[in-house]
Amino acid sequence: MQLDSLYQEVILDHYxxxxxxxxxxxxxxxxxxxxxxxxxxxxxNVALDDDKVAAITWDGVGCSISQAxxxxxxxxxxGKSIAEADLVLNNFTELxxxxxxxxxDDAILEDAVAMAGVSKFPARIKCALLGWMAYxxxxxxxxxxx
Amino acid sequence: MAFDxxxxxxxxxxxxxxxxxxxxxxxxxxxxxxxxPNSVIEAESNFYRMHNAAVHRGAHQLAEEATDAYEGARAxxxxxxxxxxxxxxxxxxxxxxxxxxxxxxxxxxxxxxFNLTSADRxxxxxxxxxANLIPWQQLAKRSGAELAWFAxxxxxxxxxxxxxxxxxxxxxxxxxxxQSNVLGTVNPLAAIVARAHEVGAVVVLxxxxxxxxxxxxxxxxxxxxxxxxxxxxxGPTGIGVLWGRAELxxxxxxxxxxxxxxxxxxxxxxxxxxxxxxxxxxxxNMAQAVGLAAALDYLTAIGMDEIYAHEQKLGAYLLKRLxxxxxxxxxxxxxxxxxxxxxxxxxxxxxxxxxxxxxxxQGIAVRTGHHCAWPLTRKLGVQATTRASLYLYNDEExxxxxxxxxxxxxxxFGDK
Numbered sequence: 001m002q003l004d005s006l007y008q009e010v011i012l013d014h015y016x017x018x019x020x021x022x023x024x025x026x027x028x029x030x031x032x033x034x035x036x037x038x039x040x041x042x043x044x045n046v047a048l049d050d051d052k053v054a055a056i057t058w059d060g061v062g063c064s065i066s067q068a069x070x071x072x073x074x075x076x077x078x079g080k081s082i083a084e085a086d087l088v089l090n091n092f093t094e095l096x097x098x099x100x101x102x103x104x105d106d107a108i109l110e111d112a113v114a115m116a117g118v119s120k121f122p123a124r125i126k127c128a129l130l131g132w133m134a135y136x137x138x139x140x141x142x143x144x145x146x
Numbered sequence: 147m148a149f150d151x152x153x154x155x156x157x158x159x160x161x162x163x164x165x166x167x168x169x170x171x172x173x174x175x176x177x178x179x180x181x182x183p184n185s186v187i188e189a190e191s192n193f194y195r196m197h198n199a200a201v202h203r204g205a206h207q208l209a210e211e212a213t214d215a216y217e218g219a220r221a222x223x224x225x226x227x228x229x230x231x232x233x234x235x236x237x238x239x240x241x242x243x244x245x246x247x248x249x250x251x252x253x254x255x256x257x258x259x260f261n262l263t264s265a266d267r268x269x270x271x272x273x274x275x276x277a278n279l280i281p282w283q284q285l286a287k288r289s290g291a292e293l294a295w296f297a298x299x300x301x302x303x304x305x306x307x308x309x310x311x312x313x314x315x316x317x318x319x320x321x322x323x324x325q326s327n328v329l330g331t332v333n334p335l336a337a338i339v340a341r342a343h344e345v346g347a348v349v350v351l352x353x354x355x356x357x358x359x360x361x362x363x364x365x366x367x368x369x370x371x372x373x374x375x376x377x378x379x380x381g382p383t384g385i386g387v388l389w390g391r392a393e394l395x396x397x398x399x400x401x402x403x404x405x406x407x408x409x410x411x412x413x414x415x416x417x418x419x420x421x422x423x424x425x426x427x428x429x430x431n432m433a434q435a436v437g438l439a440a441a442l443d444y445l446t447a448i449g450m451d452e453i454y455a456h457e458q459k460l461g462a463y464l465l466k467r468l469x470x471x472x473x474x475x476x477x478x479x480x481x482x483x484x485x486x487x488x489x490x491x492x493x494x495x496x497x498x499x500x501x502x503x504x505x506x507x508q509g510i511a512v513r514t515g516h517h518c519a520w521p522l523t524r525k526l527g528v529q530a531t532t533r534a535s536l537y538l539y540n541d542e543e544x545x546x547x548x549x550x551x552x553x554x555x556x557x558x559f560g561d562k
Contacts, residue, residue, distance in 0.1 A: 002166070003507040003558075007500075012559075038499055038515040039523070039530045061529050063499035064559075127499065 005117035014068035019075045024057040028142035033134040040066045042131050046138040051082050065124050070131025072111045096125050149452045151541040157183040169509025172547045177327050177488050177535030178513050179377045189440035190382050193433040200429045216432050219439035226442045228363035235388040235425040236435050240354045241277040243373035243388035246401045248281035252288050254399035264290035267317040271296040273326045276518045278352040302329040302478035317347040324356035328517045329478030330488040339368050361450040381441030385434035395421035402427040453538045460536050461487030467549045477526050487536035496559050498532040504555040
């Protein structure tokens with residue numbers, strides 16, 4: 001079933017056991033992003049240590065895709081330099097816009113390659129990107145404070 | 147001939163195609179937009195093929211034919227609603243109808259009867275679609291008028307216990323939905339209309355979810371304005387209707403300015419044409435108006451009473467089957483008493499978007515999300531719901547498919 005290409009086990013695992021969920025009390029920037037078409041919401045905290053992503057925590061409500069995606073992101077980008085994280089972010093965004101033509105580079109994207117199937121379902125791409133756009137926004141705000 | 151949805155379905159070519167690797171299309175999203183019968187598709191394309199010209203202008207045969215077709219469509223809509231021909235304004239959508247009205251209210255200057263000030267009140271309800279909330283919310287901001295609203299009870303009805311305190315003597319507009327697009331609730335209009343008229347307020351009815359599904363007569367309802375959309379009424383997109391009482395429309399200022407809506411124009415001033423022309427600036431959506439007339443003819447030939455009876459029966463079956471599933475939590479009334487054939491629900495921990503995706507993989511089309519009624523879903527304490535909405539072409543087999551699909555989704559997401 002084509003549905004299985006969307007609901008990869010990795011995605012459902014992250015959905016059921018989300019990583020770094022629960023907002024840390026201290027952070028450099030906090031953002032709240034909403035998908036107005038379905039009501040999914042994510043609040044995301046970022047703390048930086050010079051040019052390194054020192055902490056990402058989040059809370060949210062939404063579908064398995066949006067929640068798993070932010071969980072994967074928080075695991076993946078934690079401890080990376082901002083430049084390294086940007087590379088991952090751009091790579092992931094490109095994958096999401098590929099309409100199913102890319103499989104994703106697992107050396108860069110690790111667990112996030114499981115999201116490749118999402119790009120075949122136009123209505124779900126926004127779900128997958130919600131947390132990533134929140135992260136991007138948060139880092140810009142955190143950097144402005146440095 | 148007895149009403150048979152399977153026979154009705156033969157009039158709708160879209161049901162000949164399949165979905166997601168050969169599955170039968172189970173279309174349960176008519177609350178968002180309805181499918182179109184051949185007669186509507188033919189009427190719209192035939193206008194372009196045979197009669198296309200700009201209406202109300204042009205000194206040629208095609209212009210005459212186009213004008214006849216367009217004005218004939220107006221007469222068909224008037225008859226369908228029980229209103230006068232000059233009381234029918236064509237717009238591009240029900241959303242535009244409601245915006246036209248709300249903007250017109252603030253477009254007439256301080257001596258116009260529709261002008262609102264900070265001394266006035268606008269009343270809506272908590273169950274409004276965004277299209278019948280935001281235009282009034284913004285009119286309140288523009289004019290300084292106060293916006294007030296009837297609350298929704300936990301069982302999905304309007305709380306009318308404070309009717310007289312809500313519709314105060316300074317209330318100028320009461321705008322509400324006839325049937326909620328989320329809850330299915332059909333609102334009791336008589337008491338609201340009586341109170342509104344007692345204080346001199348006009349009643350605006352968002353009939354998008356009622357006109358397609360039940361007989362609606364504007365005179366019987368004693369309302370003042372009504373909006374509905376063509377595309378939810380087996381008609382084309384790009385056509386909506388605003389009906390208003392003639393004695394009100396004559397004083398209603400225009401919202402859109404341009405060709406056709408004037409009596410005379412100088413470089414510094416303009417005099418408006420009478421209604422409905424005053425409210426139809428520019429070359430209108432002619433082919434779509436003609437398509438809408440074909441849609442209303444189609445529904446009339448079947449009979450709105452027949453369609454209503456069918457949906458009441460099928461809606462009861464839908465509610466019964468849904469309530470048999472552990473984990474299904476319906477929002478809105480649990481019986482078909484004053485209720486339409488639409489069901490919004492949550493399903494345990496399975497997010498509506500994921501349920502909708504699974505149902506889609508089975509060929510079943512539903513709507514998920516907040517259904518453009520965010521304040522309502524917030525009030526109900528749900529982030530999003532899944533909505534199945536029925537129409538004349540649905541049958542018990544479609545409901546059974548939905549139930550099977552829900553059980554399948556529980557298994558799919560539960561087992562993983």
